[in-house]
Amino acid sequence: xxxxxxxxxxxxxxxxxxxxxxxxxxxxxxxxxxxxxxxxxxxxxxxxxxxxxxxxxxxxxxxxxxxxxxxxxxxxxxxxxxxxxxxxxxxxxxxxxxxxxxxxxxxxxxxxxxxxxxxxxxxxxxxxxxxxxxxxxxxxxxxxxxxxxxxxxxxxxxxxxxxxxxxxxxxxxxxxxxxxxxxxxxxxxxxxxxxxxxxxxxxxxxxxxxxxxxxxxxxxxxxxxxxxxxxxxxxxxxxxxxxxxxxxxxxxxxxxxxxxxxxxxxxxxxxxxxxxxxxxxxxxxxxxxxxxxxx
Amino acid sequence: xxxxxxxxxxxxxxxxxxxxxxxxxxxxxxxxxxxxxxxxxxxxxxxxxxxxxxxxxxxxxxxxxxxxxxxxxxxxxxxxxxxxxxxxxxxxxxxxxxxxxxxxxxxx
Numbered sequence: 001x002x003x004x005x006x007x008x009x010x011x012x013x014x015x016x017x018x019x020x021x022x023x024x025x026x027x028x029x030x031x032x033x034x035x036x037x038x039x040x041x042x043x044x045x046x047x048x049x050x051x052x053x054x055x056x057x058x059x060x061x062x063x064x065x066x067x068x069x070x071x072x073x074x075x076x077x078x079x080x081x082x083x084x085x086x087x088x089x090x091x092x093x094x095x096x097x098x099x100x101x102x103x104x105x106x107x108x109x110x111x112x113x114x115x116x117x118x119x120x121x122x123x124x125x126x127x128x129x130x131x132x133x134x135x136x137x138x139x140x141x142x143x144x145x146x147x148x149x150x151x152x153x154x155x156x157x158x159x160x161x162x163x164x165x166x167x168x169x170x171x172x173x174x175x176x177x178x179x180x181x182x183x184x185x186x187x188x189x190x191x192x193x194x195x196x197x198x199x200x201x202x203x204x205x206x207x208x209x210x211x212x213x214x215x216x217x218x219x220x221x222x223x224x225x226x227x228x229x230x231x232x233x234x235x236x237x238x239x240x241x242x243x244x245x246x247x248x249x250x251x252x253x254x255x256x257x258x259x260x261x262x263x264x265x266x267x268x269x270x271x272x273x274x275x276x277x278x279x280x281x282x283x284x285x286x287x288x289x290x291x292x293x294x295x
Numbered sequence: 296x297x298x299x300x301x302x303x304x305x306x307x308x309x310x311x312x313x314x315x316x317x318x319x320x321x322x323x324x325x326x327x328x329x330x331x332x333x334x335x336x337x338x339x340x341x342x343x344x345x346x347x348x349x350x351x352x353x354x355x356x357x358x359x360x361x362x363x364x365x366x367x368x369x370x371x372x373x374x375x376x377x378x379x380x381x382x383x384x385x386x387x388x389x390x391x392x393x394x395x396x397x398x399x400x401x402x403x
Contacts, residue, residue: 075314077335077346084349179345186338 031094035161037102043158047221049103050121052162053111054218054268055150056096057122060112061276062143063089064283065126066136074133081179085140088172095165113287117276123267125208127275134187134194134201141180142205145241146212148173156224181245188249195250202246203254210258211266212238316365317343319350321357327402329361340364 039045066086073079097108104111125143130136151173154166187198213235246253265271287293314336320329332351337343343362351357371379383389 075336077337077350080353081346081349084353182342182345 030098031091031108032098032102032161035164037099037161039103040158040160044221045103047218048159048162049100051216051218051222052096052100052103054121054216056093056100056111057120058126058143058147059089059096060093060283061120061122061279062126063087063093064279065129069130069136082136085172085176085179088169088176092165092169092172095168099161099165109287113284117272117280118270120270120272120276120280121268122272123208123211124273125205125211126267127273127279128205128208129275131204132197132201133183134197135204137180137183137187138198138201139205139208140176141184141245142209142212142238142242144173144176144180145238146209148177149237149241153223157222158224159222162222177241184245184251185249188246188251198249199251199254202251203256206254206256207258211268214266214268216268314338314342317347317362318365318368319343319347320361320363321347321351322359323356324358329359332356334365337362 039048063086066082066089069082070079070086073082093112094108097111101108101111125139128135128139130139148170151166151170155163155170157163157166184198187194189195243253315338316334317337317340318334319332321332322329335343335346335350337346340362343364344360347360347362352360
């Protein structure tokens with residue numbers, strides 16, 4: 001390898017880590033390539049697949065919503081930050097859909113592009129169309145705080161593949177939560193206008209947050225046994241994080257009731273907001289117009 | 296020809312239209328020191344640090360970031376180029392090139 005460099009930046013871009021130049025293209029297409037994907041004995045395969053599908057759908061739909069902000073952000077630097085977060089979530093979606101698909105006998109692309117809205121299991125919070133930057137960061141704070149708490153518990157999952165995905169994702173989510181928290185505090189503690197808009201944003205997001213803490217029967221297959229029973233505990237941990245951030249920003253915790261589902265069914269059951277159709281139309285139309293195309 | 300400039304209302308509160316500039320320095324895992332990689336806009340040093348992470352370490356370039364407000368840098372002026380730098384141009388004996396460097400001395 002040459003050590004002559006015209007630019008010090010080239011030097012920094014050198015291979016630091018045994019050939020992992022992942023950012024410049026890897027050539028492999030299976031996100032779980034080279035990993036032993038056997039499901040351990042005693043784990044409910046169908047429930048594990050449904051659970052991975054739900055977490056993968058959360059990430060896929062949320063990532064798409066963030067991608068829609070690209071070119072619309074108030075500052076170039078923030079746009080890169082949001083694009084990075086969208087890419088992190090897309091990476092999580094790929095691995096989780098591949099894990100679910102491996103059990104269900106479908107590829108990640110088939111799951112992402114050739115299912116209809118009623119088959120998607122994401123929470124409705126992931127679908128929300130942020131009206132302004134305050135909603136973007138408020139929603140991201142709630143979502144990433146919840147998902148980080150969940151992934152930290154899943155690091156002890158009886159399924160080693162899911163445990164590894166969770167361990168990798170937790171590092172990403174910790175940054176997402178930090179990014180969102182900084183902006184919620186900055187807007188909440190900023191000018192009277194930014195404070196009002198941040199408070200309004202939280203009020204708009206709040207009804208969607210209740211769904212995150214609904215007990216999920218499929219979690220039994222994915223979670224370590226100790227974490228399954230007390231479903232209230234992750235909620236309490238997430239609440240503590242959010243309350244800390246709100247207090248730092250001088251913001252009040254909204255009291256809005258959770259958004260009702262249709263006859264008790266919500267996002268995890270395939271019942272979505274009307275925004276879901278538009279998201280899927282944009283997300284899936286190219287793949288459906290040119291099935292099996294490569295680029 | 297000069298166009299008449301419209302009179303601007305003085306801003307009620309002085310709000311900067313643009314965030315101040317920060318210069319970014321990165322140290323790679325193998326690198327010995329931080330090197331300048333570029334600049335960015337941010338409202339304060341903490342935000343600059345996070346922007347630097349998002350803009351300049353996307354490809355695993357660094358393990359340590361410094362940011363410094365561009366306004367805090369004292370720079371030599373192009374006007375002073377000759378008095379500053381020309382006198383050292385002809386003093387080849389200041390280069391330590393008259394030594395044999397042993398093969399096992401790294402980073403030379």
